[in-house]
Amino acid sequence: MKTLSIKDIAVKAGVSITTVSFIINGKAKEKSISEAVIKKVEKIIKESGYKPNQIARSLRTGNSNIIGLIIEDISNSFFSRIARLIEDKAYKKGYKIIYSSTENNVEKAKELINMFKSRKVDGYIISPTKGIEEDIQVLLSDNKPVILFDRNLSDIDTHYVGADHFKASYQSIESFIKNGKGKIALVTTDIDVEQIIERFEGYKKALIDHDIPYNDELVLKIHFNQDEAETIEQMKSLFSSKDIDAVLFATNYLAISGLKALKQLNKKIGDELSVIAYDDHEVFELHTPSISAVQQPLEEIAETVIQLILNQLSSKNKLENQKVIIPAKLIER
Amino acid sequence: MKTLSIKDIAVKAGVSITTVSFIINGKAKEKSISEAVIKKVEKIIKESGYKPNQIARSLRTGNSNIIGLIIEDISNSFFSRIARLIEDKAYKKGYKIIYSSTENNVEKAKELINMFKSRKVDGYIISPTKGIEEDIQVLLSDNKPVILFDRNLSDIDTHYVGADHFKASYQSIESFIKNGKGKIALVTTDIDVEQIIERFEGYKKALIDHDIPYNDELVLKIHFNQDEAETIEQMKSLFSSKDIDAVLFATNYLAISGLKALKQLNKKIGDELSVIAYDDHEVFELHTPSISAVQQPLEEIAETVIQLILNQLSSKNKLENQKVIIPAKLIER
DNA sequence: TGTTTGGCGTAAAACGTTTTACTAGATCAA
DNA sequence: TTGATCTAGTAAAACGTTTTACGCCAAACA
Missing domain, CATH: 3.40.50.2300 (Response regulator)
Structure with a gap:
């Protein structure tokens, strides 16, 4: 079974591709498409189970709704718990997380950044190792949001969230x-x-x-x-x-x-x-x-990280850098 | 700074886009491009730091070199350890893993499958919940490799890896x-x-x-x-x-x-x-x-899973289903 | 009557690749 | 000499979207 494209929907509805696209993206009103057409197209979409090809969409728009998360090691419980929380929160805002472990290896970290870059992720959440300052700087000058967490890099001028x-x-x-x-x-x-x-x-x-x-x-x-x-x-x-x-x-x-x-x-x-x-x-x-x-207050760290990156993503201009230091708690047992 | 495209490289080298593409994809010999041109183009690529846009590549070729991993909960150490091992092995073969937790929620699992589908992942590794049989069936009839692990779904006819x-x-x-x-x-x-x-x-x-x-x-x-x-x-x-x-x-x-x-x-x-x-x-x-x-023998499970999916990915026709049951070990302490 | 305006919609370019089909010239065999 | 084959490469279509610029008609206006 060939997967459906927007064209199939357009043909089936007897309208142009453009019209379908407007409807999918909620621009129907603004582009003054009639109620009747909207209904018809939406019905066809629902019935056929059509889902837009995100790849094509990304190619055209230049963003992916994906946030890249780079950590030291996903099997470390600190990171896996943070990852889970971040994923959860991002998901609710329509963002997907794609993550990968550096194993504290500079080369791998650089590769990961490149990989994410060529996959056009919209933003980066990074628990950095030393030695990737330059690569991060490139992302920043490329205007991509970068949030560092857990560890700060003092020469990098971007948002940071971590415990004290x-x-x-x-x-x-x-x-x-x-x-x-x-x-x-x-x-x-x-x-x-x-x-x-x-x-x-x-x-x-x-x-x-x-x-x-x-x-x-x-x-x-x-x-x-x-x-x-x-x-x-x-x-x-x-x-x-x-x-x-x-x-x-x-x-x-x-x-x-x-x-x-x-x-x-x-x-x-x-x-x-x-x-x-x-x-x-x-x-x-x-x-x-x-x-x-x-x-460490995992929930709070995750929340802050996601807040910062979403803010940055939705704002056109660069926001002022925030360095958020959250107190950690000594649990005496 | 605009990011470079293959066109920029072509212009800089004074050759056609096609030629550059052939060189990038190692088809230069086969397409009889002269040694001199190859060298020149490669030099320019290296110097400029050009990296192909994977999105465009995916759009054109229909595959992404990404494997989707769907698990119950990344913060559970069983899964995070498996994930790490799988990621590691996949990475070495040039595949990226993108993973997400279902929290044992059928709706979320279905959504994840859809999301992965619209992102055109090449294959799926799934620790399934009941209730997603149909969705998995769709993937299979779409000819996508699917490996189930940890839990089997008896009505689904595909590869499975799990402990006894x-x-x-x-x-x-x-x-x-x-x-x-x-x-x-x-x-x-x-x-x-x-x-x-x-x-x-x-x-x-x-x-x-x-x-x-x-x-x-x-x-x-x-x-x-x-x-x-x-x-x-x-x-x-x-x-x-x-x-x-x-x-x-x-x-x-x-x-x-x-x-x-x-x-x-x-x-x-x-x-x-x-x-x-x-x-x-x-x-x-x-x-x-x-x-x-x-x-549970994590290493062995991860190894088998990745082996199966890579085999399936590299073979044009559907391989015979394998159900691999690995003995678990009782550690008496 | 002629000119605006608004409503409804579409054609086509663009995103950055891969790949198919083609060309122009050189060499070679008969 | 002719046609075949080989060498070295290229033009353009295609992948599936989004978005810009435009077209056409009817109503409103002057």
């Missing part, structure tokens, strides 16, 4: 200190993105503000993308060699690996060792004992 | 029985899809085969999409009113809610109450005590 990582990290450490901890470790990753750096800075600052000297040896930077087994080994070595009474994990997957390491070492979490994870996860609530975590 | 849910469920129950359990509950959902039904059947059959009478009261069907708090209440009522020594959860999110319920009841998992979850999750490994789980 510095403060959340600071508060986490402060809470350790309030509970009498003093030998506080940080397990983080070596990827060079702003949000990770901020968490690190928050850690340092909190220590210093409370007169605890910063000690390099208590900070473990895990290589991104490295095998989990190796990660666990490194953590075990940190936890057993140093005398530590608290540890902040800078990402949830690190925290999960960390819990595994502690389990293997048979170290009990509790009075002797406190733990806080960054980015909440079901694991932490259910863990015995349950684990405190910094919870 | 019946057997996995059967074995789980058998393992309870071997460990001396006899009052075995099942917590499942009320969605009417094959894979859930099979898990239920496996449960019943195992009981009967071991001379344990099936008892309706030990089966709790949770309404899909219902509030987690309510779910937990229902479970608590089951766990405290009945005398139960083992429970199988038919999905991982039910198991997670179940663990929360047990925690609230202060019921210890272990000798008095054994638990098995369906679909593994990090929570289960880290839980104290750790929780046994049925592990």
Whole structure:
């Protein structure tokens, strides 16, 4: 069965293609098409189940009603939850989301941007890696809306939505200190993105503000993308060699690996060792004992992101850049 | 800056559009374009950074190099992990994945199919809900490759990839029985899809085969999409009113809610109450005590799915339908 | 009467490709 | 020399829309 085109509808209705197009696009009134014709054409469309070819439409109009979402890894629960929320909200406004994971790989990120570009997506929501500044700049000068989230790129002048990582990290450490901890470790990753750096800075600052000297040896930077087994080994070595009474994990997957390491070492979490994870996860609530975590307000982030991009999409001129920093919450368990 | 078109390249190179197109598509040799011209054009393309407009290309050729992936919920870790694997593999073959969640809603699923159809995706990978059989049938008679996974639709005649849910469920129950359990509950959902039904059947059959009478009261069907708090209440009522020594959860999110319920009841998992979850999750490994789980071979499922769809895409005629059932593994912890 | 105006609608160009069918000249075989 | 074949390329149609500019008729106006 050949799929129907607007031409088939026009022929069947005995009117021109133009007329059908006007009706489909709700311009019938404005173009003064008679009520009778409108009814007739609409009836035929309904009966035949005709759906306009979006590809042809995109080619002609230059936009696609698609928003590209570029994230680090869809299988990470932080991103998959955000993605779901964003998809949901965009969908309600008639936009589709197409998303893809960069795996924190600059080359792949660039490719993705190109791919989206050649697919003519209308806007971009990006959780960026370092190294794609130029590509993003090209999008911007091309007048495409770009919203960064989770991580900011300071040299890029566009909208950004993210949690207050510095403060959340600071508060986490402060809470350790309030509970009498003093030998506080940080397990983080070596990827060079702003949000990770901020968490690190928050850690340092909190220590210093409370007169605890910063000690390099208590900070473990895990290589991104490295095998989990190796990660666990490194953590075990940190936890057993140093005398530590608290540890902040800078990402949830690190925290999960960390819990595994502690389990293997048979170290009990509790009075002797406190733990806080960054980015909440079901694991932490259910863990015995349950684990405190910094919870990013996913719903709010998603809402803000989508709001910003829709605003930008519907406005002809470039809106003023907004940098929205949303407080994160330390859930003490 | 206007984006470049093939015409710009042609003009710059002093050749025709056709020639450029042949070169881009690797048909230069076959169409006997001279080496000199090829070099020249390629140089210009490289230097200018020209990328063909995929929309125009799709319009002309009728295919998009996009595969549509329709799942229940991207924020469910089973799906997000599968999605990531599928995306990865497809990407390597030059295909993009565009995915969307149905939330188990027939209307949304139908809409998604339509949307994908009007976007001219080349093939479909679907974890279906009941009620979309007709729509899938339309795709098939349209000669589009469709691969079902996770859940089969028995009246649809196409490829399918999934785990052996019946057997996995059967074995789980058998393992309870071997460990001396006899009052075995099942917590499942009320969605009417094959894979859930099979898990239920496996449960019943195992009981009967071991001379344990099936008892309706030990089966709790949770309404899909219902509030987690309510779910937990229902479970608590089951766990405290009945005398139960083992429970199988038919999905991982039910198991997670179940663990929360047990925690609230202060019921210890272990000798008095054994638990098995369906679909593994990090929570289960880290839980104290750790929780046994049925592990679906994600990698293998993803690999098979992608293999089937790529085969079908590259073959002109309809391949014989394959129903691939992959064994699931009970991880006893 | 001749000229506007408004109502109703259409023809055709354009979006950026791919692909089919063709051409002009060179070489070759008989 | 003639016709066939090969080489190197091109013109133009087609994909399915949207949109601009226009056409025609009847009514209103002066």
